[in-house]
Amino acid sequence: MATLDLSDVSVILGGDTVVQSVTARLEPGKLYVLVGPNGAGKTTLLKAMASLLRLNAGRVRLNDEDVVTMPPMRRAAHMAYLPQERTIAWDLPSVDVAALGCPHLTPELARQKAFAELQALGLQEVSDRGVFGLSGGQRARVLLARVLVSSADIYLLDEPLIALDPAWQRHVLIRLRERAAEGRTVVLSLHDLHLAAQFADEVMLMHRGQLVKMAGPEIIFSAKHLSEAFNLKGELSIVDGQRMLRLESLPLL
Amino acid sequence: MLVSTSALNIGLAITTAVLVIALMLLGDVPLSLHAWGDALVRPGSVGAEVVWGIRLPRNLTAVGVGAMLGMSGALMQGLLRNPLAEPGLLGVSAGAGLAASIAIVLGLGLIPFVVEGFAMIGATAIAVLLLLFVQRFPQRQALILLGVGLSALCGALMALVFNLSPSPVTTAEILSWSMGSVQNRSWFDVLLTVFGLVVVGALSLHLGRGLRFLTLGEETARSMGIDMTRLTQAIVFGSSLLAGLAVAVAGVIGFVGLASPHLVRALGIKDPYRLIWPSTLAGGLMVLIADGCVRLIPASGELRLGVLTSLIGAPLFAILAYRSARSWMQD
Numbered sequence: 001m002a003t004l005d006l007s008d009v010s011v012i013l014g015g016d017t018v019v020q021s022v023t024a025r026l027e028p029g030k031l032y033v034l035v036g037p038n039g040a041g042k043t044t045l046l047k048a049m050a051s052l053l054r055l056n057a058g059r060v061r062l063n064d065e066d067v068v069t070m071p072p073m074r075r076a077a078h079m080a081y082l083p084q085e086r087t088i089a090w091d092l093p094s095v096d097v098a099a100l101g102c103p104h105l106t107p108e109l110a111r112q113k114a115f116a117e118l119q120a121l122g123l124q125e126v127s128d129r130g131v132f133g134l135s136g137g138q139r140a141r142v143l144l145a146r147v148l149v150s151s152a153d154i155y156l157l158d159e160p161l162i163a164l165d166p167a168w169q170r171h172v173l174i175r176l177r178e179r180a181a182e183g184r185t186v187v188l189s190l191h192d193l194h195l196a197a198q199f200a201d202e203v204m205l206m207h208r209g210q211l212v213k214m215a216g217p218e219i220i221f222s223a224k225h226l227s228e229a230f231n232l233k234g235e236l237s238i239v240d241g242q243r244m245l246r247l248e249s250l251p252l253l
Numbered sequence: 254m255l256v257s258t259s260a261l262n263i264g265l266a267i268t269t270a271v272l273v274i275a276l277m278l279l280g281d282v283p284l285s286l287h288a289w290g291d292a293l294v295r296p297g298s299v300g301a302e303v304v305w306g307i308r309l310p311r312n313l314t315a316v317g318v319g320a321m322l323g324m325s326g327a328l329m330q331g332l333l334r335n336p337l338a339e340p341g342l343l344g345v346s347a348g349a350g351l352a353a354s355i356a357i358v359l360g361l362g363l364i365p366f367v368v369e370g371f372a373m374i375g376a377t378a379i380a381v382l383l384l385l386f387v388q389r390f391p392q393r394q395a396l397i398l399l400g401v402g403l404s405a406l407c408g409a410l411m412a413l414v415f416n417l418s419p420s421p422v423t424t425a426e427i428l429s430w431s432m433g434s435v436q437n438r439s440w441f442d443v444l445l446t447v448f449g450l451v452v453v454g455a456l457s458l459h460l461g462r463g464l465r466f467l468t469l470g471e472e473t474a475r476s477m478g479i480d481m482t483r484l485t486q487a488i489v490f491g492s493s494l495l496a497g498l499a500v501a502v503a504g505v506i507g508f509v510g511l512a513s514p515h516l517v518r519a520l521g522i523k524d525p526y527r528l529i530w531p532s533t534l535a536g537g538l539m540v541l542i543a544d545g546c547v548r549l550i551p552a553s554g555e556l557r558l559g560v561l562t563s564l565i566g567a568p569l570f571a572i573l574a575y576r577s578a579r580s581w582m583q584d
Contacts, residue, residue: 050476076478083472089334090468090523100466103477130523143469 001028001183002063002078002153004049009058011044018044020209021058026187028153031180033196034189035220036206037230042189043084045206046158049187050081062154077104080150084158086143091130094123094138098145110149117145120175122168136163144172148179155179157188161195173199197221197236197245205229221245256520258527265534269541273312276545280308307437314438315544315558316537317446318503319513323536324453324529325495326510327517331464331525332488333393339511340496343396343489344403348379349500351407354414354427362426366441369501376497379403383489391482393471396489433504433559435544442502449498450533453491457529460487464525506559508566509536515573539566 004026011019019041026032034042047053049060051067060067062078080101088097098114105113118127121141131139140163147155155176161169173195180186180201187204190196196203196217203220205212207229213220221236227250234247256264280303284292288300295301325340332338340346352375353368361367386399418424435442463484466474475481499506513536514528522528543562550556 047472052472052475072475072480073478076476079476081473081476083470083476085470085472087470088468089470090518090525092468092523096524097469100469100477103462103466146469 002185003027004154004185004187005059005061005064006049007059007061009045009048009060010056011041011048011053012056013044013053017056018209019048022048022211023058024204024211024214026154026185028183028185029180030185030201031177031199032185032187032202032204032214033200034187034204034206035191035193035196040206040229041209042206043158044209045211046081046156046187046189049154050079050156051075052081076152078152079154079156080147080152082143082147082155082157082160084162086140086162088131088139088143091132093128094118094131094134094142094145095127097131097142098149101146101149102151104151113149114145117149118142121145121148121172137165137168140164141168141172148175152184154185155187157186159190160188161190161192169195193221193226193230193232193247194245197243217243217245256522258522258531261517261520261522261531262534265531265538269316269534269538272538272541272545273309273316276312276541276548277304277308279545279548310438310440310443311435311544312541313443314435314446314502315541317443317450318435318499318506319509319540319543320533320537321446321449321453321495321499322506322510322540323513324450324457324533325492325499326512326536327514327525327529327532328453328457328461328464328488328492328495329510330514331461331467331528332485332492333397334467335393335397336515337511338397339508340492340499341404341507341510343379343383343400343493343496344407345376345379345383345493345496346500346505347404347407347411349373349376349497350431350505351375351411351414352378353430353500353504354411357427357430358414358418358423360423362430368430369445372501373497375407376493376500379407380490380493380497383493384486387485387489388482391485393485396485429557431505431559432557433506433562434547434557435503435540438502445498445502449495453495454533456487456491460484461526461529464488468525504559506540507563508570509539509562512566512570512573513539515570519573519576 006022006024009019009022022045036042048055067075095111095114098118099110102110102113115127118124123138123141126134126138131142144160176186200217202214203217204214205220205225218236226232226234231250232247233250234245236243236245282303284300291298292300292304322340329338330336349372353372356368356371415424463479466477466479471481513532516535517528517531522531543565544558547556547558547561
């Protein structure tokens, strides 16, 4: 179990402040969803958490240890990261790509674990097939399997639902919730606010590089935040015990 | 996977060993059964000189040079995640070639090991430039751009050397050297190839696993604990050492470094880490076969090895490229 503490994190890229003074505490057992309009800084914040870029100010600490000074292999054992970039350079079998997520196991055990995860993601029939022969959605699930087989305490996923159909989007979020329930800290960025409302324990609303608010969906998806951050009108209601978000467009600014 | 990596390694190693022995039967001087008997039991006999002093070092040099190119090609393609990468891409071969031509123009060609030494100095100079650059800019695109630039610059300077060469004989000498050969190579040349393969082979075993994670991009590799600067430096160093040694020992031999990894991939091994050793063995076998053909094909003078590897390698590569393109169309 691991807690991720962000204190006053700022990142400047190409002269622009992309992430500005973000402070947050991410605890085990919860699923955090980063939302915000394009260019809000979601990807940069996830990379900052994974220590994939240099911070211009602030610190990211994993269980009170600075992630920047942590040995890379130990950091990797704690954190599994799924980038937005979905390229795979070589036509490896799907099971071998998924098995990359557990490098500390023997190749045989890693393949067994990877196969089980591919099976859970509906890919058992293509597990030995090269990834170049898969559809975009299948390939996205193979890459997700690589993270889901990992024994890391923290999952950082940048737009994990890209290329997935609605059924698989929900199924993947259910699996991620299961991982959170096992005691992991799961952080993902999403553009689908309906899914964010339904699945998030806490929503992190980013706007212009700042963390506007981090709270439960009921608070984040208020009329005020929806109109200010997304230029949308809407309200969150509870239907049959489930959070449902109704959204309407506002005139373009 | 069509074949397992270990089965392929064993198959390639056995085929190479058999061919090394079979090709020892070939040569300008036909050996009688009696001479063969002498070669095996009487050191210092004519038979022994021909077999152990000329034919075996030549065959082993061919295997060693090909293996270095095959290993270098596999490492470069894995690092740059580009199926078109090859040992010459970063300009190391061109640097070695340029320095060797300067040695020939300066009339140092007849002094033993001077051309080879110059080639290694040229390769080292380019490798040092690349390593300094990588320390500052580890991104692969930047590395490729610098390599292409250095390669073009060395090519232009080599053209200048041709242009200013004092006599047609010198020009012909450079041209002949640059076409590659393993004729009249000694055990020292064999040792040079063994040195390169042992050093870079050990490095690959230690760091090559990083290439597997790099399949999913630099960010994923870094998030999995891979130090990209260190990996890039190690592979640029290793690949440069192999390419430089290959040029120093045998001149310019094209297409082997590009085609060997593709040949192995066509047999179903796509993992850039597992591909390193089969590609090494395939490269050795390719150059050995090419050198055998050089000796078998009747020509007024001996055909040059580098010419033949390109003649065989280019159509083979075109077939593999066609097969790949067809599989991409089906996606």
